[in-house]
Amino acid sequence: MINQLTNQQIDQIIEGQFGNESKNFFGADKDYILKVIKLKKYFPVKTNFFGKPMAYLKAVDDVTLGIERGKTMGIVGESGCGKTTLGRTILKLYPITEGKVFIDGHDIGETKGESLRQLRPNFQVIFQDPYSSLSPRLPVGEIIGEGVKAHNIVPQNQYKDYIVSVMEMCGLSPRYFTRYPHEFSGGQRQRICIARALALKPKLVVCDEPVSALDVSIQAQIINLMKDLQQKQNLTYLFISHDLSVVEHISDSVGVMYLGSMVEEGPKEMIFANPLHPYTKALFSAVPVPDPNHHMNRVILKGDIPSPANPPSGCKFHTRCPQAKPICKSQVPIYKEYESGHKVACHLY
Amino acid sequence: MPYALSTMNYKSGAIMEQNTTKKKKGSQFVSNKELKAIAKSNNAEISKFEKLKKRKFVKEEEYTTTLLDESNVLEVDNLHTYFYSDVGVVKAVNGVSFNVPRGSTVGVVGESGCGKSVTSLSMLQLVAGPQGQIVEGEIRFKLKDYKKDENKKLIPIMACDDFGTTLTEVATDKYGTPIVDKKTGAFTTCDKQARDEHGFKMFEMEDKTFNIAKMPIDAMRKIRGKEIAMIFQEPMTSLNPVFTIGYQLREAVLEHTPGSTKEEARERCLEMLGLVGIAMAERVYESYPHQLSGGMRQRVMIAMALSCNPKLIIADEPTTALDVTIQAQILELLRNIKKEHGTSIMLITHDLGVIAEMADYVVVMYAGRVIEKGTVFEIFDTPLHPYTLGLQKSKPVVGGNTDKLYSIPGQVPNPINMPKHCYFYERCKYRTEVCKGDYPELVQISPTHQVSCHNYKRKQAEYEKVKSTKESKGDKK
Numbered sequence: 001m002i003n004q005l006t007n008q009q010i011d012q013i014i015e016g017q018f019g020n021e022s023k024n025f026f027g028a029d030k031d032y033i034l035k036v037i038k039l040k041k042y043f044p045v046k047t048n049f050f051g052k053p054m055a056y057l058k059a060v061d062d063v064t065l066g067i068e069r070g071k072t073m074g075i076v077g078e079s080g081c082g083k084t085t086l087g088r089t090i091l092k093l094y095p096i097t098e099g100k101v102f103i104d105g106h107d108i109g110e111t112k113g114e115s116l117r118q119l120r121p122n123f124q125v126i127f128q129d130p131y132s133s134l135s136p137r138l139p140v141g142e143i144i145g146e147g148v149k150a151h152n153i154v155p156q157n158q159y160k161d162y163i164v165s166v167m168e169m170c171g172l173s174p175r176y177f178t179r180y181p182h183e184f185s186g187g188q189r190q191r192i193c194i195a196r197a198l199a200l201k202p203k204l205v206v207c208d209e210p211v212s213a214l215d216v217s218i219q220a221q222i223i224n225l226m227k228d229l230q231q232k233q234n235l236t237y238l239f240i241s242h243d244l245s246v247v248e249h250i251s252d253s254v255g256v257m258y259l260g261s262m263v264e265e266g267p268k269e270m271i272f273a274n275p276l277h278p279y280t281k282a283l284f285s286a287v288p289v290p291d292p293n294h295h296m297n298r299v300i301l302k303g304d305i306p307s308p309a310n311p312p313s314g315c316k317f318h319t320r321c322p323q324a325k326p327i328c329k330s331q332v333p334i335y336k337e338y339e340s341g342h343k344v345a346c347h348l349y
Numbered sequence: 350m351p352y353a354l355s356t357m358n359y360k361s362g363a364i365m366e367q368n369t370t371k372k373k374k375g376s377q378f379v380s381n382k383e384l385k386a387i388a389k390s391n392n393a394e395i396s397k398f399e400k401l402k403k404r405k406f407v408k409e410e411e412y413t414t415t416l417l418d419e420s421n422v423l424e425v426d427n428l429h430t431y432f433y434s435d436v437g438v439v440k441a442v443n444g445v446s447f448n449v450p451r452g453s454t455v456g457v458v459g460e461s462g463c464g465k466s467v468t469s470l471s472m473l474q475l476v477a478g479p480q481g482q483i484v485e486g487e488i489r490f491k492l493k494d495y496k497k498d499e500n501k502k503l504i505p506i507m508a509c510d511d512f513g514t515t516l517t518e519v520a521t522d523k524y525g526t527p528i529v530d531k532k533t534g535a536f537t538t539c540d541k542q543a544r545d546e547h548g549f550k551m552f553e554m555e556d557k558t559f560n561i562a563k564m565p566i567d568a569m570r571k572i573r574g575k576e577i578a579m580i581f582q583e584p585m586t587s588l589n590p591v592f593t594i595g596y597q598l599r600e601a602v603l604e605h606t607p608g609s610t611k612e613e614a615r616e617r618c619l620e621m622l623g624l625v626g627i628a629m630a631e632r633v634y635e636s637y638p639h640q641l642s643g644g645m646r647q648r649v650m651i652a653m654a655l656s657c658n659p660k661l662i663i664a665d666e667p668t669t670a671l672d673v674t675i676q677a678q679i680l681e682l683l684r685n686i687k688k689e690h691g692t693s694i695m696l697i698t699h700d701l702g703v704i705a706e707m708a709d710y711v712v713v714m715y716a717g718r719v720i721e722k723g724t725v726f727e728i729f730d731t732p733l734h735p736y737t738l739g740l741q742k743s744k745p746v747v748g749g750n751t752d753k754l755y756s757i758p759g760q761v762p763n764p765i766n767m768p769k770h771c772y773f774y775e776r777c778k779y780r781t782e783v784c785k786g787d788y789p790e791l792v793q794i795s796p797t798h799q800v801s802c803h804n805y806k807r808k809q810a811e812y813e814k815v816k817s818t819k820e821s822k823g824d825k826k
Contacts, residue, residue: 079643079672215461215699218756220744223745223754224754246745282674283674284747288705288706293729293730298681300674300677300678303628304675
């Protein structure tokens with residue numbers, strides 16, 4: 001059995017490696033299930049003659065965040081800003097370049113091999129595209145049951161009953177047990193994906209754009225299902241999406257990412273009522289409102305997101321920022337607390 | 350025949366056993382004998398339509414019609430597009446009619462699989478044959494066509510000075526080099542042809558109205574890209590990866606403007622790329638699709654659609670694959686184009702926010718039929734069909750706090766063997782005995798607002814109640 005670290009031990013490790021500041025980032029009295037400290041994920045893009053990497057693509061650059069048990073954190077941002085890479089690095093689907101990840105008292109960066117495999121049921125993932133993330137050759141019962149068998153979640157004689165109960169919980173009829181994924185619609189497939197993740201009784205679920213490939217009416221069904229399951233099983237979600245209205249609906253706290261860094265983070269109410277960072281403002285104003293009588297002052301950003309292999313100096317957003325000042329070009333803004341729980345990285349504050 | 354095979358083979362599994370005996374008689378089961386009969390009738394139908402299409406000489410009178418209302422650019426009237434599949438006929442578009450007025454945006458909303466995209470593909474005769482066929486109905490489109498003389502040659506317009514005498518210029522061959530008389534060594538001269546504001550040679554034109562549903566393929570090529578342009582859903586898959594952006598852009602210009610050279614087309618393309626907000630137009634012109642980002646590619650697609658000054662742009666989910674910030678840029682661009690060029694836009698999307706922002710008229714489709722249409726304000730403020738209401742409720746709104754989202758129960762019915770009653774009957778919250786009868790006709794509520802529901806009066810009365818209470822409150826104040 002792998003020994004679980006206590007909160008005090010984790011705090012000691014953080015203080016030893018990153019100093020007091022990082023330790024104080026997390027509230028002392030709160031029960032965090034996920035702690036991410038200064039996480040970096042660089043991909044080599046250019047190698048020299050001997051195969052040594054010369055240039056890096058900084059997909060995730062210095063991200064610090066924490067999620068309390070039973071809560072949902074939403075991550076928003078443009079495509080290519082590193083949302084998905086962040087989710088995958090937390091699950092150690094990619095090796096960590098630098099920084100620490102603690103899930104439920106386990107140092108994920110240090111865990112390897114068999115012990116990591118034994119931890120896997122605790123953190124599961126729901127992928128973006130339900131059309132490509134299910135094996136076309138396995139029937140639904142086996143897709144959901146594969147992990148259950150591998151990790152011995154239930155005794156063998158109860159296996160079938162358990163799978164059926166999971167399927168019913170996710171709104172799938174038991175008669176789908178021997179059907180194949182191609183016979184299902186997008187919404188049903190996403191239910192299969194959710195059932196596969198939840199069959200392992202996870203504590204943390206990373207949802208990587210689970211509803212962006214679905215229709216509006218199906219979206220509502222899946223979001224309702226995910227909320228119900230969270231209440232029943234006390235799940236924690238890291239919800240990655242570019243749809244702000246969905247994130248607002250499901251999350252307790254929201255983090256906004258730009259070019260691999262977190263630019264703003266805080267409780268949902270604060271972020272949506274009072275967005276501070278110019279990028280967050282632009283992002284929120286770009287959401288179309290389904291009401292023809294509504295007229296809004298839109299901040300339209302010019303140009304595209306810069307390449308993460310060669311990010312701009314200083315504040316990464318200064319090339320597109322409508323409120324950029326000379327200082328933004330030279331100095332990297334510090335990620336600091338503006339009001340309790342509401343953090344922002346911008347020179348304006 | 351995926352359905353037939355799958356239902357026949359699934360007999361294993363303890364859980365399945367209780368259901369298999371009942372399932373065999375279910376609506377989805379098709380026996381081998383039935384399959385053969387379906388294939389036979391399909392072949393007969395398909396060959397009938399294909400023969401009509403493959404005729405070499407089709408008289409123009411056969412496909413010319415007149416518009417019902419001259420202020421429209423395009424009229425779709427009772428369109429039926431069917432797919433002859435192996436398990437039965439799928440009526441993807443089943444009696445759709447709507448108008449696209451000049452200079453306005455028509456939004457088409459609906460779930461995936463409701464026939465939005467097939468309607469737009471029918472407008473350009475791009476439905477994948479031979480299974481997909483336009484069976485019935487008219488798509489009337491008014492355009493300016495080149496006039497031809499008896500020898501089927503274009504009639505050029507000559508440039509005149511103020512006194513009416515034609516001007517002369519040095520004659521050139523098709524590459525733009527001057528023709529030299531071999532004997533004398535002097536340049537040959539000819540009458541100068543008039544050029545339009547883009548520098549292209551002008552020919553005589555006339556107004557014509559065509560029925561697109563019956564047009565032969567070679568006549569159709571004049572309309573595709575020139576009069577009706579389409580922006581496809583995924584910019585990743587609709588650009589050819591082995592040709593440069595420039596090659597793909599100028600292809601349409603060269604095809605549709607007779608007498609234009611490569612350089613003229615290049616100028617025009619660069620102008621278009623500038624218009625859609627691409628800063629380094631010349632660099633993009635030389636680059637390949639994979640070198641551009643998603644937003645840039647979508648803008649190239651829009652530039653391609655605009656390059657021939659089309660009267661109608663069909664945008665099939667132009668922003669679904671893009672982020673909100675890029676989406677805002679693209680929508681702004683489309684709005685500007687509509688304002689400046691007076692282009693009509695048909696916008697297909699399932700995002701109600703985009704529709705509310707862009708459209709003047711809205712068409713709501715469900716299972717291949719129009720269930721409600723009207724102006725944006727009518728559809729968003731006083732929706733009458735339960736499906737329209739459900740769609741609006743199920744979209745989460747920023748700032749709108751609700752614990753549970755409304756979701757329409759059930760799913761779209763099987764497109765093969767559609768029921769005779771209202772297609773929405775099984776999922777409808779307000780169904781009554783009347784709904785079990787015939788399919789409801791489109792009822793005219795106001796000059797622009799139409800709805801296809803038996804119980805529309807129930808909701809109408811509610812709105813009037815709210816309206817009257819509001820008015821009475823206003824009087825008191």
